[in-house]
Amino acid sequence: MNLIAADVGARLGAREVLSGVSCVLETGWTTIVGPNGAGKSTLLRVLAGLLPYQRGTVELDGRPLADWAPRERAVRVAWLAQAGEASADLTVRDTVMLGRLPHLGLLGTAGARDDAAVDAAMDATECRDWQYRRLQQLSGGERQRVLLARALATEAPVLLLDEPTTHLDAPHQVALAKLFRRLGTTHTVVSVLHDLPLALHADRLLVLCGGRVLAHGSHDDPVVHAALVDAFGGAVRIDRSGARAMALPDLG
Structure with missing residues (x-):
């Protein structure tokens, strides 16, 4: 399943944040990178249908995004916000189960398939061992893994993830990068990342600057x-001497 943006323009208040953005996002892992204020999170929100745009078109699987009913879209596109929200009183498992709401509706009862999806999502993000702890008892990195598991539990073919590695230590950042590469064999994974060395491990990069x-x-x-x-104004350099390119700070 793909997402296609064509000549998209979006504003936040009086400021134009995206200008003429076009991209085709297909199966695989794509990272959106660029300096602060480049429009990365805004683009992700537009692609998720969470922010209106003033110009251009966005299509999901060949249909205008606006033509999808909210529940239809929610089972196809999962979203992780930069500062994800969830009740601190909920347990980890209950939080991840919220990812099944697009399938169950507000009054549905979780069944074996839902439990299996939640278990798989917690296993993928390594948070199943403390599934009965409450969110208020977790560190920032642990909480981030739970919120990512909630998105994965949706089982949506498109994953839009804004800074999914926030608060994570190096081992868990690497683990998630490996997870995104695996998911990219069957899913369309789009993540905003500030960590350029990690971003270069994605299949594709979309470089934004000044909303373009x-x-x-x-x-x-x-x-x-x-x-x-x-x-980045020459503040980084790309070392292509190894098997995979590396982004390094350029200190002159």
Whole structure:
């Protein structure tokens, strides 16, 4: 399932945040990268149908995003906000089960399939061992893994994740990167990341700067690498001497 944006323009108040953004997001893991204020989170919210845009079109699987009923869209597109919200009094398992709401509705009763989806999501994010603890008892990194599990429990073919590695230590960042690469074999995974070394492990990168797309292509595309350097004003350099390119700070 794919998401296609064509000439999208969006404003926040009087400020134009996205200008003429076009991209095709398909099966695989794509990271959206760029400096602060580039429009990364705004683009993700537009793609999720959470923010209106003033120009252009967004299509999900060949249909305008606005034509999908909310529940139809919710079982196809899962969303993780940059600062995800959930009641601190809920247990981990209850929080992850909220990801099944698009399937169950508000009055539905969870069954074996729902329990299996929740178990699989908690296993994928390594939070099942403390599934009966309450969110208020968790660290920031633990909470982030739970909120990601909630998105995964939806079993949506499209995952839109805004800073999913926030608060995570290095081992769990690496674990999630490996998870996104595995999911990318069957899902459309789109994540906003500030961590450029991690972002370069994605299948594709979309480089934003000033609300415009500078480049969109494979993680090993020299054009993408050049756009990264330009987007960050030369503060980074791309080392292509190894098997996979690395982003490094350029201290002159």
